[in-house]
Amino acid sequence: xxxxxxxxxxxxxxxPGGVNSPVRAFRGVGGTPVFFKHAEGAYLxxxxxxxxxxxIGSWGPMILGxxxxxxxxxxxxxxxxxxxxxxxxxxxxxxxxxxxxxxPSIELVRMVNSGTEATMSAIRLARGYTGRDKIVKFEGCYHxxxxxxxxxxxxxxxxxxxxxxxxxxxxxxEHTLTLTFNDIDEVRKTFAEMGDQIAAIIVEPxxxxxxxxxxxxxxxxxxxxVCDEHGSVLIFDEVMTGFRVSLGGAQGFxxxxxxxxxxxxxxxxxxxxxxxxxxxxxxxxxxxxGPVYQAGTLSGNPLAMTAGLxxxxxxSEPGFHDRLTEKTNRIRDGFKAxxxxxxxxxxxxxxxxxxxxxxxxxxSITRFDQVMACDIERFKAFFQGMLKEGVYLAPSAFEAGFxxxxxxxxxxxxxxxxxxxxxxxx
Ligand code: PMP
Numbered sequence: 211x212x213x214x215x216x217x218x219x220x221x222x223x224x225x226p227g228g229v230n231s232p233v234r235a236f237r238g239v240g241g242t243p244v245f246f247k248h249a250e251g252a253y254l255x256x257x258x259x260x261x262x263x264x265x266i267g268s269w270g271p272m273i274l275g276x277x278x279x280x281x282x283x284x285x286x287x288x289x290x291x292x293x294x295x296x297x298x299x300x301x302x303x304x305x306x307x308x309x310x311x312x313x314p315s316i317e318l319v320r321m322v323n324s325g326t327e328a329t330m331s332a333i334r335l336a337r338g339y340t341g342r343d344k345i346v347k348f349e350g351c352y353h354x355x356x357x358x359x360x361x362x363x364x365x366x367x368x369x370x371x372x373x374x375x376x377x378x379x380x381x382x383x384e385h386t387l388t389l390t391f392n393d394i395d396e397v398r399k400t401f402a403e404m405g406d407q408i409a410a411i412i413v414e415p416x417x418x419x420x421x422x423x424x425x426x427x428x429x430x431x432x433x434x435x436v437c438d439e440h441g442s443v444l445i446f447d448e449v450m451t452g453f454r455v456s457l458g459g460a461q462g463f464x465x466x467x468x469x470x471x472x473x474x475x476x477x478x479x480x481x482x483x484x485x486x487x488x489x490x491x492x493x494x495x496x497x498x499x500g501p502v503y504q505a506g507t508l509s510g511n512p513l514a515m516t517a518g519l520x521x522x523x524x525x526s527e528p529g530f531h532d533r534l535t536e537k538t539n540r541i542r543d544g545f546k547a548x549x550x551x552x553x554x555x556x557x558x559x560x561x562x563x564x565x566x567x568x569x570x571x572x573x574s575i576t577r578f579d580q581v582m583a584c585d586i587e588r589f590k591a592f593f594q595g596m597l598k599e600g601v602y603l604a605p606s607a608f609e610a611g612f613x614x615x616x617x618x619x620x621x622x623x624x625x626x627x628x629x630x631x632x633x634x635x636x
Contacts, residue, residue, distance in 0.1 A: 213257035214245040238369040238606035239593045249276035251616035262602035267612045270475035275616020288516045302510040315467045319487030321510040325449035325474030326354025328484035331504045332470045336410035336443035338502035346411040348391035350420030350578040362388040364419030369606040394432035405440030412445040415460035418610035420581045422566025430466045449474035455562035479517030534563040538613045544626035552633035564610040595632030
């Protein structure tokens with residue numbers, strides 16, 4: 211038995227399914243989840259001392275790579291000063307200023323502790339601001355485990371076959387309208403019928419929880435227009451895409467200005483952080499300025515702010531995203547070349563530093579139903595083969611892959627050599 215197998219057995223005695231977040235249980239790919247002991251740069255090291263090139267990066271936050279010396283040093287300094295006060299600190303303002311500079315649609319920003327909290331609060335604010343109850347989301351998009359948003363959801367909910375989770379009152383779910391990602395005509399039709407009841411559209415501007423699906427031309431532009439026409443709030447969930455698709459997120463990359471933005475992952479540099487922000491006029495409805503209530507014991511925690519701000523400063527260096535995107539493209543194109551060489555049909559796509567690959571005959575994937583028609587069994591075999599070779603990919607066909615700045619040319623070549631070898635076995 212490996213150490214991971216032993217540890218997984220013990221974990222299942224005390225933790226539901228042995229994990230604190232479902233996708234980690236490897237239900238989407240089979241086998242035993244790998245337990246990790248430490249991480250450095252582009253690598254994870256498991257409890258059996260095996261090394262893996264990591265394409266998850268703690269599900270996004272580790273954009274610099276693991277154990278970045280700048281983050282470690284900053285955290286050590288802050289630990290010596292105190293780990294939290296539950297009162298205002300200077301670094302919170304520094305962080306807020308940085309976020310507002312990098313994402314110009316954000317005029318005021320509130321820190322929270324997770325992406326889920328960020329989207330939950332943004333939805334409440336949009337409802338409070340408009341006085342309307344209905345919200346629009348898109349099938350296969352995941353916005354955290356918020357009651358109103360666990361309707362036809364992606365990510366782990368999709369991987370585990372529970373896109374509509376039990377435990378959510380029908381009387382709440384009925385306010386969530388789920389439409390088709392990348393289908394602007396359907397959005398227009400829905401708004402023509404009931405636009406005056408819709409508080410907000412929430413969207414992942416690049417869908418990353420049903421694999422990786424960039425928006426088709428006109429989709430995000432159309433959402434902006436529809437929201438303007440009907441007085442609804444446009445919320446970009448940039449928990450995944452923020453600071454990753456470009457320094458200014460997907461909104462910077464595609465040039466669309468949402469009213470509110472939810473952030474997470476990179477903004478915490480690996481510590482538990484989320485944030486939501488946007489137009490001053492809307493954000494002023496949040497307490498203590500306005501009546502929409504939102505709060506947090508640990509919100510703006512100095513350790514979390516330190517890791518996050520150090521990350522945001524590091525990724526602001528000129529050329530950071532160009533280099534990261536170039537690495538991502540090499541992985542994307544290398545997977546495709548490896549598949550072609552082995553005669554395996556594969557579609558690949560990416561946006562900045564996130565990528566996706568689909569075992570399918572189609573050349574590009576723009577819709578949820580196309581994702582569902584892909585060859586999941588082949589994905590599982592590829593995942594397990596790559597894991598054996600020392601490459602750690604997301605353990606689900608419905609998750610985007612992430613690159614980190616720590617990936618070297620050698621790491622990329624190592625990964626692509628593994629891909630060439632594994633593709634030939636499929
Ligand atoms: N929104 C998106 C787009 C996400 O990808 C995620 C998490 N993967 C969330 C929200 C929820 O974030 P968290 O897991 O930090 O609650």
